[in-house]
Amino acid sequence: MPLILAAMTPQIYAAAVTVVAVYFIVLGAIYLIRAGGESAADKYAAKAKVYKVRSYYFWALLAGLIAGLFLTLQHLPYEKFQSKSGEIVTVVGMQWAWKMGLGASDAKPKDFTGSNQLTLPADKDITFEVTSEDVNHNFAIYNDRGILLAQTQAMPGYKNLLQYRFREKGDYPILCIEYCGAPHTIMTGKIHVE
Numbered sequence: 251m252p253l254i255l256a257a258m259t260p261q262i263y264a265a266a267v268t269v270v271a272v273y274f275i276v277l278g279a280i281y282l283i284r285a286g287g288e289s290a291a292d293k294y295a296a297k298a299k300v301y302k303v304r305s306y307y308f309w310a311l312l313a314g315l316i317a318g319l320f321l322t323l324q325h326l327p328y329e330k331f332q333s334k335s336g337e338i339v340t341v342v343g344m345q346w347a348w349k350m351g352l353g354a355s356d357a358k359p360k361d362f363t364g365s366n367q368l369t370l371p372a373d374k375d376i377t378f379e380v381t382s383e384d385v386n387h388n389f390a391i392y393n394d395r396g397i398l399l400a401q402t403q404a405m406p407g408y409k410n411l412l413q414y415r416f417r418e419k420g421d422y423p424i425l426c427i428e429y430c431g432a433p434h435t436i437m438t439g440k441i442h443v444e
């Protein structure tokens with residue numbers, strides 16, 4: 251079991267929790283629909299049952315919340331991000347490409363020249379300064395298995411900071427995950443980590 255949990259990505263975990271939760275919601279709805287067709291006394295009994303379940307649900311939720319806080323808060327404070335010792339990468343989104351370059355940039359987003367391919371070091375704190383020269387985009391870093399690792403909005407007039415540390419060497423696809431026009435899907439890039 252711990253092995254299975256270790257192999258689960260947050261996305262798969264969220265999907266599993268959603269499926270289980272939907273199952274219980276559907277069960278509850280079926281129960282209520284069936285109870286609705288019964289006499290007034292049965293309805294009253296059904297209501298009392300639901301209220302009883304609701305109090306169990308409350309305590310289960312509270313216990314889950316406390317357990318969740320206990321399990322997550324003990325990791326605090328989160329790893330301090332020493333961006334001074336790391337790299338800064340400027341990222342500009344445009345219809346329909348990414349411009350990336352090493353270092354901070356004072357150039358206007360339209361004037362910034364960059365490439366949709368970039369090589370970065372592994373195990374170093376990287377701060378992406380993300381903006382857009384036209385409409386809203388979303389800068390998303392994936393691994394080679396198609397799992398989303400980090401993302402932030404690329405917005406005209408704003409510089410959003412995204413901090414990430416690549417633990418493994420390899421190629422990381424960059425996608426835009428904010429619909430920005432018909433050719434949105436060609437808005438890709440690649441970060442090579444070595």
Ligand SMILES: [Cu+2]
Nearest residue numbers: 426428430434
């Ligand atoms: Cu897009």
